[in-house]
Amino acid sequence: MGLLTSLLPGLRDFRTPMSAGLLWLASLVLLLAPVRNKLLTDTEQAKAISDLAASWPTPVVVPAALAIAYVLGSVMIVLSSSLMRVVGQRILNATSRLASYGVNNRTGVVRNPKALFRTAQRLSRAWSPISLTARGFIFDAQLNSFIKVGVPGISAITYPVEPALSTLGHSAAQLAITAPALYQEYDRLRSEAEFRLGCAPPLAFLATVAPLNYKPWIITAVVTGCLVLILQAVTQTQSANDILANSAYLGHISIQTVEGLAEAIKQMTPVPNTEGGWIAAIIVAMERRAQYEEKDAVIAELKEFNPVTLSEALRYLDFADEHTLLVQLAHSLDPENPEHAEALSTVDRKLPPRQVGPVEQEELELDQDRV
Template identity: 25%
Template sequence: MEIAHSVLLLPETLLFAVVAFITYLIGILAQELSKGFRRAMGISATALAGKVGGWANAVGRAARTLSVPDSSGQQIRSAVKDAVSDRYAERGLPVRASLCFPVDLLEDQLESLSMQLWHKAPDQYHETDRLAAESAFRTGVSLPLLVLGIELGILGPWWVALLFLAAALVLLRQARVLEGERRALLATALSQRLAESQLLAGTVRTLEELNLLQSTGSLEWQVATAIAMEKAGNVDGYDRMIDDAVREVSELVNFSDADWEGQARAYADGATTLLLDHRDPKGADLISRKTDEAISRVKEATQAPQPVDSIDDGLSAEAVLKRVGREAWRRI
């Protein structure tokens, strides 16, 4: 109590400085908790905008900007795609093959490129480090600032809490933008060959060794990419490409034909043969099992009573069967 009383006797400017410094220290200590608060605000803001009306809905829409990707997201995706197409073209692989590469997996690995910049491009590394520090600072301060605002709102005017809430949301938004800028800088470094992804390099190298024909279809390239992911030890990428290969079958089969099942099994058999030729019985078994499951779903969907009535948009019976079959197949 004596310490609190002594603090309150300080001049206002000095008292504000003390409060600001304490807030800064709390922010550093609670940085991980603040990161969770930032993620929670990004998720809950969307739900808030959809469930309440009036002025609260306006607040929800404003807060929802925390969960909406900024322009750097497009820059990241574009730079990563450029890097993928460039590495594929360098090895003489067709564009069709590069389109099968899961670019989102590469985006998730951008953080690992930072240390490469430290050696090859110090200026870019220092810039990414600065952006990371500024983002972390804003994230760390946001939650303590909100707590301080609530306390002041309880002790004084209620609108003080709203001001501090607005300040916390602004800081969270700034942190998100800065993090986006940092990731965009790393993606640009990848596209400019200032850094290299082991996943991308290993995938391209394996695809070149497989020596597939330029005329090879997308289904075979997806299976080949799965083989490359397996060799690179990327389990998520392997499972993803196996699922994508099974989904690709739905784009090749005409579900309005009487022999659509035979078509589907023929395409699946081609995929499993490629996997077995490269000593991957696990992948061949996965595709066979997922194909059987997809065929069962399509039969159930297309044999339902009056399937045409389930889609009332003026399509012919043949078009409805194609759509229903494709949608049922892709529900992996």
């Protein structure tokens, strides 16, 4: 049983590129068969290669074809998956933009733009590899990690959940040790999803190039089946990620981006004693761990807090002598906003003037022209 368990992941990983490669190879054979005599140049070398290939025995041809199919499948899976992801995302973005334009401008381009916008949002959630259930599990898991090191709940929720979601798959290896049965189920769902995603594009292409009668009907039926396969793959990917997210919530696996940040916050000095101070400590820890995008997201969310929390964050950065972060946070605030102005007034240190970038300068000039 242990031998079978160790072999299954490898067999699953071998099945997908081999199956996809054989389908792509069959498609190429059908596509290139009519021009096979024109593929090689009319030279002595080409004639020698053709005679050598014709003399190969079946025990040599079959392994060579399988090896070519495996390499071809490995390459085409990456290319076709990336293409499907880009095309699907652009279709959803175009639908959302069209619906938003209809809602904002109330034009007759879209009869019911709000319904179209809601449909685009539902499709986006349905085709996302991370379900709302997994997102909730990860949110609770990282919240628990921060609370364990003393971060208040209101401060901990400012950390975005996307970094943990983007690295969720890297924690799967831990599950093989802590919960082997769950890992086997996760690996089965992941492999089934990859198999369907890998085989759907070559099936559609094979139906297109195959010399068959009633081709429009056959292509329609095959493309419909491929769409069903892709939908099944998305569902299985969501189920696989649900297993990982639930395992993170139950403590079977740890998310290194969150655990590392929590450990850095635990060692932070001075120790914060306010909600705003804890948010500032999270910002400092992210800066030290080079999580710059997440840091900017927390700063952007911090701007929406009340002036008391803002002033607490500013004072902590000032007291901790984090001058660069203090300036970044202060410059992100709007002095014309009364709440932001109230928070800025609590900073004792003199801050350098805000540098206006070229984009902001252009916006200011446009606003002046309008006035």
